[in-house]
Amino acid sequence: xxxxxxxxxxxxxxxxxxxxxxxxxxxxxxxxxxxxxxxxxxxxxxxxxxxxxxxxxxxxxxxxxxxxxxxxxxxxxxxxxxxxxxxxxxxxxxxxxxxxxxxxxxxxxxxxxxxxxxxxxxxxxxxxxxxxxxxxxxxxxxxxxxxxxxxxxxxxx
Amino acid sequence: xxxxxxxxxxxxxxxxxxxxxxxxxxxxxxxxxxxxxxxxxxxxxxxxxxxxxxxxxxxxxxxxxxxxxxxxxxxxxxxxxxxxxxxxxxxxxxxxxxxxxxxxxxxxxxxxxxxxxxxxxxxxxxxxxxxxxxxxxxxxxxxxxxxxxxxxxxxxxxxxxxxxxxxxxxxxxxxxxxxxxxxxxxxxxxxxxxxxxxxxxxxxxxxxxxxxxxxxxxxxxxxxxxxxxxxxxxxxxxxxxxxxxxxxxxxxxxxxxxxxxxxxxxxxxxxxxxxxxxxxxxxxxxxxxxxxxxxxxxxxxxxxxxxxxxxxxxxxxxxxxxxxxxxxxxxxxxxxxxxxxxxxxxxxxxxxxxxxxxxxxxxxxxxxxxxxxxxxxxxxxxxxxxxxxxxxxxxxxxxxxxxxxxxxxxxxxxxxxxxxxxxxxxxxxxxxxxxxxxxxxxxxxxxxxxxxxxxxxxxxxxxxxxxxxxxxxxxxxxxxxxxxxxxxxxxxxxxxxxxxxxxxxxxxxxxxxxxxxxxxxxxxxxxxxxxxxxxxxxxxxxxxxxxxxxxxxxxxxxxxxxxxxxxxxxxxxxxxxxxxxxxxxxxxxxxxxxxxxxxxxxxxxxxxxxxxxxxxxxxxxxxxxxxxxxxxxxxxxxxxxxxxxxxxxxxxxxxxxxxxxxxxxxxxxxxxxxxxxxxxxxxxxxxxxxxxxxxxxxxxxxxxxxxxxxxxxxxxxxxxxxxxxxxxxxxxxxxxxxxxxxxxxxxxxxxxxxxxxxxxxxxxxxxxxxxxxxxxxxxxxxxxxxxxxxxxxxxxxxxx
Numbered sequence: 001x002x003x004x005x006x007x008x009x010x011x012x013x014x015x016x017x018x019x020x021x022x023x024x025x026x027x028x029x030x031x032x033x034x035x036x037x038x039x040x041x042x043x044x045x046x047x048x049x050x051x052x053x054x055x056x057x058x059x060x061x062x063x064x065x066x067x068x069x070x071x072x073x074x075x076x077x078x079x080x081x082x083x084x085x086x087x088x089x090x091x092x093x094x095x096x097x098x099x100x101x102x103x104x105x106x107x108x109x110x111x112x113x114x115x116x117x118x119x120x121x122x123x124x125x126x127x128x129x130x131x132x133x134x135x136x137x138x139x140x141x142x143x144x145x146x147x148x149x150x151x152x153x154x155x156x157x
Numbered sequence: 158x159x160x161x162x163x164x165x166x167x168x169x170x171x172x173x174x175x176x177x178x179x180x181x182x183x184x185x186x187x188x189x190x191x192x193x194x195x196x197x198x199x200x201x202x203x204x205x206x207x208x209x210x211x212x213x214x215x216x217x218x219x220x221x222x223x224x225x226x227x228x229x230x231x232x233x234x235x236x237x238x239x240x241x242x243x244x245x246x247x248x249x250x251x252x253x254x255x256x257x258x259x260x261x262x263x264x265x266x267x268x269x270x271x272x273x274x275x276x277x278x279x280x281x282x283x284x285x286x287x288x289x290x291x292x293x294x295x296x297x298x299x300x301x302x303x304x305x306x307x308x309x310x311x312x313x314x315x316x317x318x319x320x321x322x323x324x325x326x327x328x329x330x331x332x333x334x335x336x337x338x339x340x341x342x343x344x345x346x347x348x349x350x351x352x353x354x355x356x357x358x359x360x361x362x363x364x365x366x367x368x369x370x371x372x373x374x375x376x377x378x379x380x381x382x383x384x385x386x387x388x389x390x391x392x393x394x395x396x397x398x399x400x401x402x403x404x405x406x407x408x409x410x411x412x413x414x415x416x417x418x419x420x421x422x423x424x425x426x427x428x429x430x431x432x433x434x435x436x437x438x439x440x441x442x443x444x445x446x447x448x449x450x451x452x453x454x455x456x457x458x459x460x461x462x463x464x465x466x467x468x469x470x471x472x473x474x475x476x477x478x479x480x481x482x483x484x485x486x487x488x489x490x491x492x493x494x495x496x497x498x499x500x501x502x503x504x505x506x507x508x509x510x511x512x513x514x515x516x517x518x519x520x521x522x523x524x525x526x527x528x529x530x531x532x533x534x535x536x537x538x539x540x541x542x543x544x545x546x547x548x549x550x551x552x553x554x555x556x557x558x559x560x561x562x563x564x565x566x567x568x569x570x571x572x573x574x575x576x577x578x579x580x581x582x583x584x585x586x587x588x589x590x591x592x593x594x595x596x597x598x599x600x601x602x603x604x605x606x607x608x609x610x611x612x613x614x615x616x617x618x619x620x621x622x623x624x625x626x627x628x629x630x631x632x633x634x635x636x637x638x639x640x641x642x643x644x645x646x647x648x649x650x651x652x653x654x655x656x657x658x659x660x661x662x663x664x665x666x667x668x669x670x671x672x673x674x675x676x677x678x679x680x681x682x683x684x685x686x687x688x689x690x691x692x693x694x695x696x697x698x699x700x701x702x703x704x705x706x707x708x709x710x711x712x713x714x715x716x717x718x719x720x721x722x723x724x725x726x727x728x729x730x731x732x733x734x735x736x737x738x739x740x741x742x743x744x745x746x747x748x749x750x751x752x753x754x755x756x757x758x759x760x761x762x763x764x765x766x767x768x769x770x771x772x773x774x775x776x777x778x779x780x781x782x783x784x785x786x787x788x789x790x791x792x793x794x795x796x797x798x799x800x801x802x803x804x805x806x807x808x809x810x811x812x813x814x815x816x817x818x819x820x821x822x823x824x825x826x827x828x829x830x831x832x833x834x835x836x837x838x839x840x841x842x843x844x845x846x847x848x849x850x851x852x853x854x855x856x857x858x859x860x861x862x863x864x865x866x867x868x869x870x871x872x873x874x875x876x877x878x879x880x881x882x883x884x885x886x887x888x889x890x891x892x893x894x895x896x897x898x899x900x901x902x903x904x905x906x907x908x909x910x911x912x913x914x915x916x917x918x919x920x921x922x923x924x925x926x927x928x929x930x931x932x933x934x935x936x937x938x939x940x941x942x943x944x945x946x947x948x949x950x951x952x953x954x955x956x957x
Contacts, residue, residue: 048944050836050937050944050945050946050947051834051836051884052924052928052931052934052947053882053883053884053931053933053934053947054882054883054931054932054933055928055929055931059928062924062925062928062937062945063945064939064943064944064945066589066592066593067588067589067590067592067593067939068589069922069924069925069937069945070925071925071927071928100925100926100927101925102927155927
């Protein structure tokens with residue numbers, strides 16, 4: 001009897017952890033993007049960025065996050081969109097991917113959404129533009145969609 | 158919690174053991190030509206320490222291997238044999254060390270420690286046997302034969318005497334178990350010979366199986382071995398030697414029963430004396446029966462007369478009685494009860510030999526068992542005491558080991574005890590906190606709220622605070638530096654092993670091993686150094702014959718040198734071998750399609766650089782050590798990881814020089830902070846020769862348009878940093894900036910920057926690995942206010 005209950009509990013846990021995930025949603029050039037919360041180290045305002053010469057244009061430089069040196073990329077620039085001046089809403093989302101730490105400059109943060117896995121679908125196969133290769137999946141929420149980012153691609157493509 | 162304790166103990170264990178093994182390896186290699194007594198003692202102590210610690214941590218395989226080595230060195234220490242083949246000895250000990258290292262790696266990784274120590278132990282034991290054999294031939298007379306006093310005492314023992322002092326046995330009790338080698342044949346006869354040989358040294362010997370003339374015992378001896386109990390006045394070493402001289406013996410287990418060993422194992426020792434009624438008849442057979450009833454319980458059993466089945470024995474037993482010495486796990490009462498069942502017993506004493514009750518030997522007749530009472534009461538107390546000791550027994554052993562460890566380190570006590578080991582992650586943490594402290598310090602002392610206030614006292618204290626923080630910072634950074642000596646000395650082993658395997662002769666010369674580099678770097682340069690040293694030995698050095706033919710000394714020379722060169726550490730590996738074969742390398746590069754320019758365009762250095770390409774080996778034959786084209790590739794990869802590089806130079810017939818240049822990443826450097834286009838950069842002070850405001854008159858251009866400047870009659874290339882890095886918004890006017898003469902080795906250039914800001918000690922940090930290596934930048938550092946400054950890699954401005 002106890003076994004049965006324990007099994008049920010275990011299944012319950014599996015169900016919750018497997019099927020819904022928390023995503024941080026932010027805006028870049030009018031589109032909403034999402035990154036799984038477990039990949040996010042922290043969110044900070046835009047700090048002075050030290051330029052590193054002879055690097056790609058989207059790499060804005062490095063910042064000092066309490067002693068850690070972290071590269072920062074401008075997501076607009078990464079997606080080859082028009083860059084805009086940073087304002088008070090601009091944030092650096094510090095993400096972790098494997099053992100890489102990276103700051104993503106985004107226009108503004110919207111919030112955190114809990115997405116059930118059946119609300120997440122793969123993007124269309126056709127790679128029609130440069131930027132959509134960074135989108136791993138598309139999540140549906142009450143109003144609109146979240147483009148879920150593929151950090152691997154952002155780091156290495 | 159228990160897990161945590163075990164974990165930290167394991168960490169400690171692995172750390173200490175690795176230190177010991179490294180130390181040991183060094184000692185062994187240094188003394189391959191001959192071991193002094195000090196060295197033997199040292200090795201013995203280290204082996205003993207390892208064994209003790211491993212036993213404490215329950216790593217049996219390590220115990221087995223070290224035990225064998227310990228035995229060997231014990232023998233060397235005690236017997237000081239003369240004709241030892243040290244080279245062979247070194248081989249075996251190193252084999253053992255390799256085994257240990259493997260096991261320690263397993264310990265470190267937390268996988269089961271399951272290596273098979275048998276081969277190692279067998280080799281060492283085999284060597285020990287051979288050593289003993291050869292010794293016993295040469296110096297049999299030197300091993301003092303045990304005094305004959307014991308046998309004299311034997312004869313002198315008078316009938317009826319019950320005092321233990323007069324017992325017919327000698328002072329030391331031993332039990333020996335022997336196995337004969339497979340195929341020895343006629344084991345019973347061999348065993349008989351062993352017993353016979355011992356007879357002149359021992360007082361009383363009993364073997365099991367007892368009747369060695371019976372051929373039926375052959376199988377038993379062959380499978381289960383053959384056990385002897387005997388007493389003698391000789392010491393353990395002598396006895397072991399005696400046994401060891403027997404031929405065809407495979408292994409010997411010899412145990413001496415002392416008060417301590419018996420208590421440790423929870424045993425009891427009894428001295429028993431029996432005499433039978435007159436007219437009992439067949440006394441020897443009765444005694445034999447008694448002995449036989451005791452045998453199943455006995456760890457050690459010795460009786461006198463020793464041959465009870467001899468026909469004359471009956472008379473002796475009748476006249477003198479039977480003496481029995483017994484070591485057993487049973488307690489007094491059990492043995493006593495057993496013996497009291499003997500019929501026709503006239504006289505019976507039984508003493509707890511190692512008990513504290515010295516007055517325990519009371520003669521009594523069988524009809525007065527009551528008089529036994531005092532003793533039966535006293536003895537169990539002793540027994541209990543023994544039992545109490547037993548569970549604690551493992552503790553004294555490691556404690557002893559620890560003590561020996563302290564002794565073992567005595568030669569290096571001055572340094573050994575001044576050093577503690579700290580987890581690197583803690584140092585990292587400390588460094589990080591330090592960085593934050595510096596930043597906060599600036600935030601506090603330059604707080605905007607303080608603006609415009611007159612703060613004479615405050616400012617004085619701030620200066621003090623800054624000084625202390627700076628001192629702490631320096632101390633923290635210095636903590637991370639580790640000397641290269643460990644890495645360098647490991648190469649001794651490689652040189653030795655390879656020379657043996659390749660039949661070459663070489664001597665490794667080590668220079669500047671005390672050069673310090675950051676802990677993180679050390680980990681990445683061990684492999685590259687090893688590969689280059691291997692390469693030098695395998696490909697570089699010629700065979701002794703070839704060297705002789707070339708008019709060089711037969712013994713090759715490999716120099717391993719470290720030196721500080723500005724912001725880098727250079728590790729130079731030089732050999733006096735044949736040098737690199739330029740044509741062969743070029744041909745191979747051509748075949749592999751590596752050439753991108755006309756062949757004549759390549760300089761020697763560029764051609765030599767091909768050997769660091771993956772899969773590049775000009776060796777036709779793949780040997781154990783090289784020829785697979787893997788090693789040199791690893792060199793490049795590992796060095797790139799730490800931001801270093803390697804160059805090779807070679808003169809045919811004279812040798813090659815490999816120079817590894819390693820940045821002092823994470824070390825402290827003195828830097829000059831400069832600004833260009835609003836960004837601050839740090840130039841290592843060591844690279845700065847001079848700085849000045851240039852005058853436009855001194856500038857000129859060569860036909861290619863390269864800008865040059867004349868400074869005090871010398872001409873230099875000018876590098877404008879903002880152009881080099883492709884930065885905008887920098888000062889264009891040469892008169893508004895600063896010209897710095899930067900040197901790298903013998904070369905120098907002029908670097909044009911916007912401004913000099915100040916000199917400061919900085920911690921070198923590597924750039925995030927997301928950022929690929931940038932020419933001209935070696936890393937970055939945090940300035941006092943938390944700002945990041947990139948550190949210039951001066952060498953990057955030269956090799957265009």
